[in-house]
Amino acid sequence: MGGGPAARLACKSCLDSASSIPTWKLVAPSIWIDILLQADGAVGADPACGFTTLVACCIHKDWVCGASCGDSALAYWCDGKDAAVLTRHQEKNPPIGSGGANIVPFSAHLKAPWIVAAMTDGVWKYVGWDRLHEVFQSDQRETAIEKLLTIARSLRTKRLPDDFTIVVIHGE
Secondary structure, three states: OOHHHHHHHHHHHHHHHHHOOOHHHHHOHHHHHHHHHHHHHHHHHOOOOOOEOEEEEEEEOOEEEEEEEOOOEEEEEEOOOEEEEOOOOOOOOOOEOOOOOOOEEEEEEOOOOEEEEEEOHHHHHHHOHHHHHHHHHOOOHHHHHHHHHHHHOOOOOOOOOOOOOEEEEEEO
């Protein structure tokens, strides 16, 4: 319980913290550890909040840099073929809101054209990395999220078996 309020507060805390930092500093992985630790403290101090996962990043020119905690993921696809899950080294526990969240930084150089996708576990677990790669490598970017939703839905009930949130950013 309290996951929704925790996620909203964690995102707000990250946005507030990152907004006060010059962009050139946001391309250093260590700054994202501090930003997520602040979110961990804010969520942990609010009695209406439970625990949450969190991934946050900055994309500046040809660089992506950020940090994560939990089982959400951030992946990128570059130059029409290369792919990587930047959050692959994170651990699910302790989560944001615990007061001791295990924050793992990440960074990567992006080669145009690129796609960066931040997603909850309800996306990558039920779509699968191979299918994500297939969808993002197709020429029909405009329908990518609809395709992923269709893949993730239960064949029997047509409902999503878990949370499904994805943010997709394209760079040319």
